[in-house]
Amino acid sequence: MTDDLESGSWRDLLGGRQLGIITVLAGGVALYATNVYLTTSLLPSAVADIGGERFYAWVTTVYLIASVSTATVVSPLLGWAGPRRAYLFAFGAFAAGTLMCAVSPGMQVMLAGRAVQGAAGGLLAGLAYAVINLALPQRLWTRASALTSAMWGVGTFVGPAAGGLFAQFGLWRWAFVSLTLITVGIAMMVPMVLTRAEGMNSDAARHRIPVRSLLVLTTATGMVAVAAVQSTLPIMVGLIVGAAALVVVFVALDRRSSAWVLPKAVFARNPLKWIYLTIAVLALASMVETFIPFFGQHLGHLVPVAAGFLGATLAFGWTAGEMVSASADARSVARVVTFAPIVVAAGLVLAGTLQRDGATGLEIGMWALGFAVTGAGIGMAWPHLASAAMSVSSDPAESGAAAAAISTVQLIAGAFGAGLAGVLVNLGGSSTHGAHLLFLGFAAVVVLGVLVSSRVFRAGTAAEMTDGFKEDTVRAPL
Incomplete structure (x- = not known):
């Protein structure tokens, strides 16, 4: 194999x-x-x-x-x-x-x-x-x-x-x-x-549309989306907390339903749950991109076009990280995925600590470098996580469901990331304080992602892990 x-x-x-x-x-x-x-x-x-x-x-x-x-x-x-x-x-x-x-x-x-x-x-x-x-x-x-x-x-x-x-x-x-x-x-x-x-x-x-799970998940997403456009902090926080509670309800419903969104293997004794959680952490981190042009204009005093390209540095790093990491040998994949959240957090800390009003050209260049490193950290792990999810089972139906759920996890995490970013920016405003809250706050959240990313590849190689998926999928649920 x-x-x-x-x-x-x-x-x-x-x-x-x-x-x-x-x-x-x-x-x-x-x-x-x-x-x-x-x-x-x-x-x-x-x-x-x-x-x-x-x-x-x-x-x-x-x-x-x-x-x-x-x-x-x-x-x-x-x-x-x-x-x-x-x-x-x-x-x-x-x-x-x-x-x-x-x-x-x-x-x-x-x-x-x-x-x-x-x-x-x-x-x-x-x-x-x-x-x-x-x-x-x-x-x-x-x-x-x-x-x-x-x-x-x-x-x-x-x-x-x-x-x-x-x-x-x-x-x-x-x-x-x-x-x-x-x-x-x-x-x-x-x-x-x-x-x-x-x-x-x-x-x-024979798969049916998971109506109950879909309604709960749509409601949670709607609450987060509405939270991101609120101006009153208590309402924003209340909406996000309520949405998080609905996600817990969604997981409970999905686990017991015959019509499901997440594949049943995610509740078995295999790394699929950790794969999805790592994807969620990285997708959440990517949502700082929404406010990069905003602070580029307010703190760096960049023209809109230049601020837009500053925001694009995260996507550039993501793409570059993926293209390079996709060729990594199987024995390196475990380390790449495990340390990806640390790389993301390091990029956010670099860019976040240098945020100040009236930043110099050199400082703005360091912002761009930090955002590129953030994107590279996401990109270096992403293709391996996606491939690992697809390798969850030798059963085509189960494997296909695991692959399809990648996008669902990404979109849900992105919605929550956008809401969290909105809360932090509204709390700190368009000042240096707001930029610090956003970038350093997200760095603190993402670095905790090592707790889940380190559990994805326990066997040490991609091939061994894939074999482990196929064995573990049939075990009893947790």
Whole structure:
């Protein structure tokens, strides 16, 4: 098994039929990520044109809630439709929602379009990991996960640049039209690269939509999203605490339900729970990115474009960390994953301690370095965690469910990270105190992630760990 895991290469992934498959998978995530930053950069122009300023924050809130909700139904959708029809449905819905945004005469239609976009985006994000598991050989899972996740870095660069360019010339609607055309172009590849049979099995087909778990999780996500836009601290804290309580309820319901979001293996005696918790810690840490441009403008006195690129340094580090780490040998993977939260925390401490009003060019350069290190810490572990989750079981249904849940865990953690960041910034304001609270506060949370990341790879090598998953999955629940 070790030879099989180590024999995959970038040339293998980017050649032959694999190239078409990874283009569709990575393209779906790139659309999701680009749309997030594209919309943020051109939204002021759109609001000035169609009105609805009081609903400004809800453009993002609606998108987030819809994304989390649909990410939980990826496994049932794959079981019913298979990868080909599932992807065609998701791309079709994303194109329809994007076109609604393009032609919206008012904010009500814009919000409806964003809800459709978010629902389709949640499917695209979840399908990517699930179909890596189904359509590609195991030796390519780590590199495919790295390339797919790296599309968030691409979206961070392309989204603001494209959105700003269209907005600059008063053509914000054409930004959505262009995104619609790109979506249709990628969708046209689906019938050629994804076969009808991949992923179809009787066990997956019997998966039902986890209605109760879905309602609880959607409510929790909505509470966090609302908390992030509140101005009163007690209300923000109350909403986040209530949302955390609902997540506990969600886990309890999901464990006992016959229709589930998280695979049953997460409650067995294997490392899957620690994999998901480590993913959650890293995804939560990534949400400091939301406020990097904010403090770049307020403390570094950067122009908006420069502040935007300062924020992109975290995504750049994430992408670079993934590309380098994906080639790590199996014996190094355990150390890489274990120490990833420490690297993330170190980057946040470096950038956080140097935050001050009127920072010099050198100090701002050190901020950028710290944020890049933060992203690199996330990226160095991410592909190995994704590959490990996919290796949870030799049963295709269980393995596919574990892969699909990666995106759900990421989106939930991201929602909580955004809410926590909002609380800290509101507590400290736009001053140096607010920046210290945000970056150093997140560093303190993330460094605790070593307690979970150290439990992912107990056997010492990726191959041994994979074998352990297959043995442990059948043990009695904790």
